[in-house]
Amino acid sequence: MLEMAGIHKAFGQNKVLTGVDFNLKEASVHALMGENGAGKSTLMKILVGIHAKDKGEIKFQNKNVEYKDAQMSEDAGITFIHQELNIWPELTVLENLFIGKEMKNKFGILNEKKMKKEALKVFEKLNFNISLKKVAGKCSIGEQQMIEIAKALMTNAKIIIMDEPTAALTDKEITQLFKLIKTLQKQGVSFVYISHRMAEIFEISDEITVMRDGKTVLYKETKDTNYDEIVKSMVGRDLTEQFPKRTVTPGETVMEVKSLSNDVQGIKDISFSLKQGEILGFSGLMGAGRTEIMRSLFGIDKGHKDIEIKGKSVSIKTPEDAMKHGLGLITENRKDEGLILDFSIEHNMVLPSLKSFSNKGFIKEQSTHVFADQISKRLNIKTDRKALVSSLSGGNQQKVVLAKWIGTGAQILILDEPTRGIDVGAKREIYQLMNELTERGVSIIMISSELPEVIGMSDRVIVVQEGSIKGEVEHEYITEENIMTLATGGELHATNHS
Structure with missing residues (x-):
């Protein structure tokens, strides 16, 4: 055909x-x-x-x-x-069915009777029963x-x-x-x-x-x-050499998340731990709920959860609470949620940590200049700190987002699609920075849709399927087959995971 x-x-x-x-x-x-x-x-x-x-x-x-x-x-x-x-959510079912294909009589007037007759004929064929007057958004x-x-x-x-x-x-x-x-x-x-x-x-x-x-x-x-x-x-494809070798051995548990649920987002009973210096990968298919889990954890979206950081129970109801407890979040959509595009590179970098750069309510500009220059040099951002962040490439914009959270001194970083839409060179620089951060004791949760990235950078991988944790894969068992098997609803054989 x-x-x-x-x-x-x-x-x-x-x-x-x-x-x-x-x-x-x-x-x-x-x-x-x-x-x-x-x-x-x-x-x-x-x-x-x-x-x-x-x-x-x-x-x-x-x-x-x-x-x-x-x-x-x-x-x-x-x-x-x-x-x-x-x-079209504001229109009725009937209006949606005939949008752009309206039936009219010889006078050019809408022939609603004929349209209803045609619609009911198709609904009968589909064995589908719904009022044609119902608003589609409902x-x-x-x-x-x-x-x-x-x-x-x-x-x-x-x-x-x-x-x-x-x-x-x-x-x-x-x-x-x-x-x-x-x-x-x-x-x-x-x-x-x-x-x-x-x-x-x-x-x-x-x-x-x-x-x-x-x-x-x-x-x-x-x-x-x-x-x-x-x-x-x-x-079935080989990994390239673009991932730097992991040198950190994860230490003690720094965060425990128990029973995280969000009915609105379809998140059900999420429990996991994170170790010091660890890169914990979160994998799963698009729509599995990985981003929604992290938004609830960080306090952006509401939901029930019990969290312990370094053995102490903490309450995170807002992003401010999360930051107070040493968390940072790099969102999936950096342009809409991670940056203020008509602000300079420097102003974006210091925004979440303005308190540490101020004295009696006044910002110490010399301190922000030094910080922005130092971190730009470290991250290989060659543009002047005064340049608008909108003028940067995708890779450099992502580095600015990373810089602002490094500036807060966050000890737990959640990176949602950290290298989406950036070139291979910038990706490797971000991977090296992730390694350096974990060497300094920072713990990272990385959400990624790129399986080679998950495999190349993770010490451990949690696989999410339809709003629940489907399984966990330890370092030596992290393969594309094991992750995809769990992500698509399958079970791993006992020899394929710890």
Whole structure:
């Protein structure tokens, strides 16, 4: 039904796809798998015309095609339901279904009666019962997902692409979704199902294609493969020498976190310890809840928790409390949450520790100048401290964020995606700084979506799955296979972890 052959795509110097092949049969559910960054979503965006391919061929129903935009592909019968649902929360279910495709009578007046009739016809096909007058924002995520599928069917979709469709669904909603997929399959609709969840893949799919580093590395019928083969295909690459050797032996426990829960964020009963001089990696798939755990721990988001630091029970209800007890947090989104972009490098660096640079309410500017110059030299930030932080590269901005927390004297640093979006040279400098900090007794919690980074830098790894700790892997057992097995809901054999 669909053939994509030799698809290439680069964004500038970054080669995202390098000759991908993907075939989809009629009335089939085809799972498209791979780690974050493997190129799955890019491939599908090329199919529906969101991105233009650089090279390669696409055939749909034996005809060469190249769609210029998503509307063109939708008109041809290919619909992409993105992970971030395209719902207008203030509009009703009916208005969402027909947005941009409103039915009108010969006088140009909205024909609501006809629209309701068409909508109910599709809902009946889906065995989906919801009021058309309901405001979409008041619908559950599962209901919103069904609305998106109904929209796809109203365009007579022949192929529906679903990107992580169950990431925010309840078990009941997932069961309903799978019934729906099977019903539509019987009616001749094909699905491309992008997901990391192994159990789902083996339950719902007929075929599996695995991508790695912008290439197709495996195609199998689902019945002819197994969990281990898929994991090996997803992660089978060598680590480079970019990670400096860890020289620190972690010491005594400096922090104990018990029963951390946040119902709003879906975080359940998180308990772990952190040792002096340790880099404790937090791994898991996107949406697993790693960032939410750290935000609750740091007091940004509310939630229940019991925390001991150096054997003493402490209360952390706000970021101010966290800082008072020696914690620092480098957030995932440095531009929105980690920096004030129209402030200078120096002002950003000293912001959290202004008290230590002031006397009787007046800031000692000479002290801030010395600190900013010294730490800029140490971190190899070559720009003048007076320059706006917005003028820096991503790597240098990240160094400024690190500098401001070093300035507070924080003894426990939480680094959320510390090297996201920065070049290899800057990454290595940050890794070396992390090593130096731990040599001075600082303890680090590192959240990272990059498995090589987790393996290259962590003394121990905690794997989070769907808001809970799925397992812990000690240093000598930290491998991509062990982490991915836990992250996708599997269990480790006794010989694979301590």
